Amino acid sequence: MCGILAALGLTGDPEKNRRLILRCSKLQRHRGPDANSIYQSKDGKNFLAFERLQIIDPSDSGRQPFTIETPEGDITWQLNSEIYNHEDVQQQYLPGVSMVRDSKSDSAKPGHLYEKYGDDDKIWNALDGTFACVIYDERTQQFCAARDPIGICPMYWGKDANGATWFASEMKVLQHQCVSFEIFPPGHCYRSRTGKLERYFKPDWLMSDQIPSQPADLPAIKQSFINAVVKRLMSDAPLGVLLSGGLDSSLVASVAVRHLKEAKNAFDRTHPLHTFSIGIQGAPDLLAAREVAHQLGTTHHEFHFTVEEGIDALYDLVYHLESYEQIRAAVPMYLLSRKIKALGFKVVMSGEGADEIFGGYLYFHKAPSPAEFHRETIRKVERLHVWDVARANKAPFAFGIEPRVPFLDKAFLQTSMSIDPQD
Structure with a gap:
C-alpha cells in the first residue's frame, strides 16, 4: 500500500498546478516514504501523484503511476493496493500480455485489464485483495476510480471550486483544495463518462x-x-x-x-x-x-x-x-x-x-x-x-x-x- 493523489480537470497554469500537486502529495508521504513520482497529462489538466511504500517488486519497474502509451493517447493508473491473486489475474485475463516496464508489481495488472476490457466491473471483481485505484484515459479524457469491497485502503474524493475532481488516500490532502469532500464508498466504482457512482461488489450476504x-x-x-x-x-x-x-x-x-x-x-x-x-x-x-x-x-x-x-x-x-x-x-x-x-x-x-x-x-x-x-x-x-x-x-x-x-x-x-x- 501507498499514498495516492489524483486531480482531474484542473484549470489554470499547468506548472503552478504541478507544484501544487507535489505539495499536496507530500502531506501523505508517511504512507509511502520510499519514493514518489507524478504523472501530468499532455494538456496539463490532469495529474496523478504517488507516494510509494515498496512491498511488491521494490525495483524501479514497480514505480507508479504506470502508463501504457498508445497512438491515441496514454492510459495511466495508480493503486494503493495489495492484489494477492495478481499472478492468477495475469494468467486468466491477460495471457500473453507483457506488463508495462516488465513489472512484477501486483499494481501493474489493473491498467492492462482496463485496456483490454474497458471500465467494466469485471476489472474490480477479478481482483482479490485491497485497493484504491484511479485510472485516467487520455484517449477519451475520461477517468474511473474504485475502492476494494470492504474499504481496507482509504480513499476520499471531492470537487474544487472550478469543478475538478480530486482523489486522495487521506482527507488532509483535500482539506484546502476542495469545497466539499467525502469518503469514497467501499465496493464502488465511479466513471466520469456516466457521472455515476455504482456498486460493483454485490455478494448475496x-x-x-x-x-x-x-x-x-x-x-x-x-x-x-x-x-x-x-x-x-x-x-x-x-x-x-x-x-x-x-x-x-x-x-x-x-x-x-x-x-x-x-x-x-x-x-x-x-x-x-x-x-x-x-x-x-x-x-x-x-x-x-x-x-x-x-x-x-x-x-x-x-x-x-x-x-x-x-x-x-x-x-x-x-x-x-x-x-x-x-x-x-x-x-x-x-x-x-x-x-x-x-x-x-x-x-x-x-x-x-x-x-x-x-x-x-x-x-x-x-x-x-x-x-x-x-x-x-x-x-x-x-x-x-x-x-x-x-x-x-x-x-x-x-x-x-x-x-x-x-x-x-x-x-x-x-x-x-x-x-x-x-x-
Whole structure:
C-alpha cells in the first residue's frame, strides 16, 4: 500500500498546478516514504501523484503511476493496493500480455485489464485483495476510480471550486483544495463518462433481507481462513504479526507460523515469524501474548509505554487518524508501529474484523433473534471502513507500516457470512 493523489480537470497554469500537486502529495508521504513520482497529462489538466511504500517488486519497474502509451493517447493508473491473486489475474485475463516496464508489481495488472476490457466491473471483481485505484484515459479524457469491497485502503474524493475532481488516500490532502469532500464508498466504482457512482461488489450476504441457512462447515471455515492468512504472507519486504494475546490475533499468528513455508512468495520462509506486542508494564495482554509467542515459537518483541507517553501521542495520532474516534484502541497501535518501523519491518498482519463477523462483542448476546444477529453483523462489517479498519490502516501508516487483515478476506467473508446465524 501507498499514498495516492489524483486531480482531474484542473484549470489554470499547468506548472503552478504541478507544484501544487507535489505539495499536496507530500502531506501523505508517511504512507509511502520510499519514493514518489507524478504523472501530468499532455494538456496539463490532469495529474496523478504517488507516494510509494515498496512491498511488491521494490525495483524501479514497480514505480507508479504506470502508463501504457498508445497512438491515441496514454492510459495511466495508480493503486494503493495489495492484489494477492495478481499472478492468477495475469494468467486468466491477460495471457500473453507483457506488463508495462516488465513489472512484477501486483499494481501493474489493473491498467492492462482496463485496456483490454474497458471500465467494466469485471476489472474490480477479478481482483482479490485491497485497493484504491484511479485510472485516467487520455484517449477519451475520461477517468474511473474504485475502492476494494470492504474499504481496507482509504480513499476520499471531492470537487474544487472550478469543478475538478480530486482523489486522495487521506482527507488532509483535500482539506484546502476542495469545497466539499467525502469518503469514497467501499465496493464502488465511479466513471466520469456516466457521472455515476455504482456498486460493483454485490455478494448475496450483503442483502440483509436474506438470512443464510447454510450449516456451519467447520473444516471449510478453517481452510478458508488458512487461505486468507497464507495469501497475505506475499511480500518482498519484512513481515510480522501484531499479537495482542487475544483469540483473533493468536489465530492469525498460529496459521502464519504453521504455513509460512508453503507461502511461495513470502519474504523469509527460513526463519521464525516475528510477532509484536505493546502495553503498559504488567498488562495482562502482554502476558497472554508472551505465552502465545512461546507456544508458537515466534521471535517475539514486547514493548512498553506509560500513560504519559500515550497522552503525549494524542495530537499526532488525531492528525494521522483524521478522527477523534477509535483513539483508545489506536494509541498502542500507533506507538507500536514506530517500534516496528525501527526494526526494519514494513508489513504486519492483525486480527481486525473477527468480532464483527462472528458477533464477538458482548451486546451480540442480547440479539432478539438469529435474524437480527445476522443483520447486525452485516451492519458492523459494512461500517468497518469508518471505524476499526480506518484506525488499523492509518495508525501503522503514520510510520509507513502496511497492515493486512485476513479476517476481512473476500472469500473468507463469503464463507463465514453465509453461515446460519442459529449455528
